[in-house]
Amino acid sequence: MSTARTERQRREPSDRAGGEGRDGMAPQAPATATLCCDENEKLNLSRRGLLGRGLAVGAGAALTGLAGEALSTSLAFAAGAYTGDTLVVISLRGGFDGLSAFAPIGDAEYYKARPGIAVPKAKVIAGDGMFGLHPALAPLLPQWKAGRLAAVHAVGQPNPTRSHFAAMEAMENAAPGTSIRTGWLDRMLGLTGAAGPLAAVSMGGSMPARLFAGPSADVSMKGVDDFTLAAEGRKPMAAALRAMYADAPPLMAGAARAADRALAATTSVRSAAGAPANGASYPATDTGAALRDVARLIKAKKGLVTATVDCGDWDMHEGLGPAVKGQRMYDNLAGLASAVAAFVTDLGETAMKKVTVLTISEFGRRVEENGSRGVDHGHGNAMMLLGGGIRGGKVYGTWPGLAPAALVSGDLRAVTDYRAVIGEVLRKRCGVGALDKVFPGVEPSSFGLAVAA
Template sequence: MTSPTPCCPEYAAVTRRGLFRGVALAGVTTVVGSAVVTTSPAQALAPARSVLVVLSLRGAADGLSLVVPYTDPVYYAARPKIAIPADRLLARNGTFGLHPRLSALVPLWTAGKVAAIHATGLPVANRSHFAAMEAVEDANPGSTTRQGWLNRLIGTDASRSPLEGFHLGRSVVPTSLYGPQPVMAADRPDGLSIPAGDQRGRTRSLHTLWDSDRSPLGRGMRSAFEAVNGFGPVQAAADRTSSYAATDLGKALAQVARVVRGDVGTEVITVDQGEWDHHNGLGTLEWGSMRDNAQELATAVAAFFGDLGPHTGKVTMVVLSEFGRRVQENANFGLDHGHGNVMLAIGAGVKGGYYASWPGLTNTSDADLGVTTDYRNVLADVVQSRFGASIPRVFPGLKRKRVGFMQGV
């Protein structure tokens, strides 16, 4: 069977790659080729000591299918058609097990490089896709300042280079990267260029036109020139897309790996996987969207870490979604919008295994997985371990509670 298209009208703008078409980008931007650079003066960077890749599962992935609480009897009672049999789960620990289609992650799991943190989410339920995405990525509840948590993270040092933050996708940065710190977005690294033709002459003309312009647009153009010049080593890095599965996420992560291997000082990278809005057609192990999405996720992530070579030791990936799904299945082999969810942390600095203050499940039509861990505390563990950044600055107002899945935290 094949699963139908997502039924949420607000979600119709999110494609297979999870790339936004209808989100407004506030502020002045400068477009170079198919890339976009937010305005601000720029400077060259040293290679990054740590790199954070944030992979967003757009559409609200069902964490109870990805990481199954198979010893909670409500799970099977609430999902008589779509529950995953306990004997098919991977890496069981007496409480949780991984979806069988995540098998490509098992070597990383066995090596202690994958942590699954369950019952995480926003402190207050928000079942609107875009409102929840905005809240998760802003990570500053109650604030009217439009600045994402990743922009605050890279804005904690003195650099003003657009090379520090990169979104692999169409030329609109996600809320997490938006803010005063300049960042870039492009479909692929090769898209960041001066249009073909007499590039030397065009570059000279552009500098003549913009170098003395002190307006926001002029500053943005100079940042764009900096990005084009500085991104050369990334564009020279081998494109190993052929070593990935031929999926949208595989192709995207192949380009993310080029950015990492280019080693131009990029510290944070965002990328999306779409079509997780499983109101219907989530399916079983024999058919449906969940098994296909889970396999695409696992194979792409495994290939990505295998592609990093000597840079593997500095890259940490966080996988998250805007909210989870209801506990109880619906009549369409799917699940409606919920609250709590699972997050994954993979790679450098991770102490692998399952982490959860498990609230237990309830079998009613409106029951959600409860949130016992504020998702910002998961992100804060990563930020503190890998960057040593100020947690109050990156996550204002957070009631800090260490989760413990990162080394040194």
């Protein structure tokens, strides 16, 4: 049984229990809600439980119990040399508030709707008069000024929902209205032909439920140094695994052989110097540790095509707070920015020319703040993009405005499909020509935010 299927089975009852309104969206929390979402906490617990057990799975074969913490693999059927960017996808779990990160300081309605938590014009650290960067993003200011960091505002999903589980699944599947059940990163990998043992890696303490669902090879690990078979120090588990599947048909042996290749590939990464380069200093956070290990894989030149990193705790129904240190939004943004800035420093300018980092989140937050200095589940959001092939230093997108008549059920209207933004990156930086096979029916954005490789 695959890890993704196990998590889907666990979460479906929670989605049903949450209920949905007649407009297809879950009922809104009261304006004075003070509790974080139960379903979001259940999701975190579900992931931790899965990782604690440690599964190794493959197409048609399960190796339950043999793998160390957070090891999962699946068969690959394509082969080829990939020459595009390494795509690093950071999932901001819980519902990121793009209206705080890239504040619409030129829209007077923003300050009317958020009298206690809006970012004052005097505190933004960069921008264009219409949008301003939250001061906690200061570690990334050099990238903004150098034209390597950009944002796209008012993005969202075509069928919005305020259920964490439903929205995450739809975001990672990215094929609404179709019978496709694979994840969009799995489909992208299939088109690149990349089949190396470390072509696709989910790094850190959580595993994306659907991004890598499908036949392309992928590996999930807590960290490079933790990627081992259970009891491998006490018993020759890897050798036993190879012998066990030596004469097995490819379909049955695929998972074991993929795991063996991935273990061999990470061994050389562990043996190499693991210290960050160029004076980079990662924060002592899960996101910092995960990005540090992604950088290790990139520097080791092990054929990494894409990596995912989960960065959680963005579900701020309460205590989002004003833009000052010690408040939840400020501290979370500062931690994210510090980790990404260290990642960029570690890789150096030359390597970053072939790396693109982007953020996604299942939904945004409501425009109006609630009585607990937080914001409830919304729709329209902002994405960040960073890399040597990104035309940065600006916020892209069509701004619909925050006037009450411009909102959709109290939410920022999403006028740009998040898949179109990713599609422009896939086409220009990753060499994916058949975008319809990744995002059915979606045309890439024409913002010009990415430079053709």
